[in-house]
Amino acid sequence: MPRTVAPLQIGPLEVWPPLVLAPMSGVTNMTMRALYKPFGLGLTVTEFVSSNALKFGSKRTMAMIDRHPSERPGSTQLWGDDPQTMAQAARLVRECGADVVDINFGCPAPKVTKTDGGSACLRDPQRCEAIMRAVVEAVDCPVTMKMRLGWSENDLVYVDVAKRAQAAGVAAVTLHARTAKQFYKGSADWAHIARLKEAIDIPVIGNGDLDDAHLAMRRMRESGVDGIMLGRATLGNPWLISQIADLMEGREASATPTPADRLRFCLVHYRTMVDELGEARAVPQMRKHVALYLKGILDASTLTKTASGANPDAQFFCTLNKSANEAEFAIPQLPPGKYAFAMVRMEGSNPWRLSLLLRQEAGQWLLAGLYPKHLTANGHDGLWYWKEARTLSTGKEPWNAWLYFQEAQALLMPANFVSSTHLDKLQTELTSALPPAISGGIGPDTPLVVKAADGAEFRFTALSVQDAPLSNAAGSTPLDVLAHIKVDSIGDGASARQRNVAAASALLAAHPELRKSFHGVWVFADAAGQNSYSTELAMSDIK
Numbered sequence: 001m002p003r004t005v006a007p008l009q010i011g012p013l014e015v016w017p018p019l020v021l022a023p024m025s026g027v028t029n030m031t032m033r034a035l036y037k038p039f040g041l042g043l044t045v046t047e048f049v050s051s052n053a054l055k056f057g058s059k060r061t062m063a064m065i066d067r068h069p070s071e072r073p074g075s076t077q078l079w080g081d082d083p084q085t086m087a088q089a090a091r092l093v094r095e096c097g098a099d100v101v102d103i104n105f106g107c108p109a110p111k112v113t114k115t116d117g118g119s120a121c122l123r124d125p126q127r128c129e130a131i132m133r134a135v136v137e138a139v140d141c142p143v144t145m146k147m148r149l150g151w152s153e154n155d156l157v158y159v160d161v162a163k164r165a166q167a168a169g170v171a172a173v174t175l176h177a178r179t180a181k182q183f184y185k186g187s188a189d190w191a192h193i194a195r196l197k198e199a200i201d202i203p204v205i206g207n208g209d210l211d212d213a214h215l216a217m218r219r220m221r222e223s224g225v226d227g228i229m230l231g232r233a234t235l236g237n238p239w240l241i242s243q244i245a246d247l248m249e250g251r252e253a254s255a256t257p258t259p260a261d262r263l264r265f266c267l268v269h270y271r272t273m274v275d276e277l278g279e280a281r282a283v284p285q286m287r288k289h290v291a292l293y294l295k296g297i298l299d300a301s302t303l304t305k306t307a308s309g310a311n312p313d314a315q316f317f318c319t320l321n322k323s324a325n326e327a328e329f330a331i332p333q334l335p336p337g338k339y340a341f342a343m344v345r346m347e348g349s350n351p352w353r354l355s356l357l358l359r360q361e362a363g364q365w366l367l368a369g370l371y372p373k374h375l376t377a378n379g380h381d382g383l384w385y386w387k388e389a390r391t392l393s394t395g396k397e398p399w400n401a402w403l404y405f406q407e408a409q410a411l412l413m414p415a416n417f418v419s420s421t422h423l424d425k426l427q428t429e430l431t432s433a434l435p436p437a438i439s440g441g442i443g444p445d446t447p448l449v450v451k452a453a454d455g456a457e458f459r460f461t462a463l464s465v466q467d468a469p470l471s472n473a474a475g476s477t478p479l480d481v482l483a484h485i486k487v488d489s490i491g492d493g494a495s496a497r498q499r500n501v502a503a504a505s506a507l508l509a510a511h512p513e514l515r516k517s518f519h520g521v522w523v524f525a526d527a528a529g530q531n532s533y534s535t536e537l538a539m540s541d542i543k
């Protein structure tokens, strides 16, 4: 099939397809760009990076200019108001591997415009030109520029600034057809984009409100632009990218994904983010993505009555394609209201589940929480651990039994505030399986005190199981006992390690059965006001 559009030429770089992912600060980080690239993007751009911040090179700023190996070509976007600082930043990002340096004259956010950066530059086209000349001179790769129509509707400078860009040696211009003052209100006016294409000779990339594959192709054709940039509409819907890429390749646009495909990809996105950024950073970022992936899929509008005819506040929902499995669940810690709980499961060697808590507010279902979980540990699921725990408890291995009950609970519980008759039963068995030495429970105030042969005393405040890390395939990751000890002070690294080793050794001497069911012990030494010190030890390393 012949292609329906030509590649986008940015200086010596040929970009195919001429489809660019819009930089979106706080959204399009490297993980996200790498996930979306295979859908058919020709070019990806980093989130905008402050040229001033690059002077200090903090870890966080430097991470923003990182690129994934699949991002070839990849563009790094800079913002700032000072030509020399911008030139210096451009040299740095080029040295760090940028194939293209993009200048931001479009951001309308006050934190940027108050320092005369982003779209505020458009109030002074001469300064725009000075910045572009300095950056073009500083690097040996193509420089592009992204802008809005102007600061306000009375000040539409885009043609003037684009002509200056062309004269300064800029290789391509992206136009988001709104003014800075408009922010995201109204709609992008593609007539301006067509006008710009007429006015300059360098390639123009059109941007704004492309949310449908056929619309995107029509806009491209009618405006005559060389490339298009997609932003918000791709979020939760990267299939828009593949549909446009299909049309550009001369194929029929691929079908819209099924709800199951969307949820599956959502989970892949989720997992990748957690793996790469850690849960603490990934979860807040994923809230908006998950909500977008779910848009229009979850139909929790028909919460049915229970068998007894009651209309419960909360139901356990497992729904896909309108097939719902319902069970009664109590959510005691949550404020009264109507909730639905949806679960997405990803099969494979390392199955995963994402539970979504939805809360009804003013007739709408809003995302109230996300609970990602792997469903196996060391190749076994929660029911297996439950069964094993029962066998172990009759076989005089109370510690192993109790820890296995804990693992069963960790794997079976969709989220820690949910209870059900099934889970209650497990909780009861877990409680009654508490070994006599900690029959009142174990905690900071009720530690398990273990004496070593040399008389040293260790106060264990928690004992649990370390699940197989998310990134590892099932079966390949062994299970550790996770032990916390309370100490007065962590001390230096060597003595902290020595103490952790001694604690593990004392624990195993007191309860040798642990050697049978676990691969090792992770000891965490906790001291008030200090970071914990942890040591992972294989059983074979613990004497």
Ligand SMILES: Cc1cc2nc3c(=O)[nH]c(=O)nc-3n(C[C@H](O)[C@H](O)[C@H](O)COP(=O)(O)O)c2cc1C
Binding pocket: 022, 023, 024, 025, 026, 027, 047, 048, 077, 104, 106, 107, 146, 176, 207, 208, 209, 210, 229, 230, 231, 232, 233
């Ligand atoms: C959350 C968010 C962050 C953005 N961050 C940037 C940015 O860092 N640099 C930039 O040039 N544009 C940024 N933009 C603007 C987009 O690149 C794009 O121009 C705009 O969203 C219009 O395209 P769309 O209608 O396809 O979303 C951002 C937009 C959004 C919604």
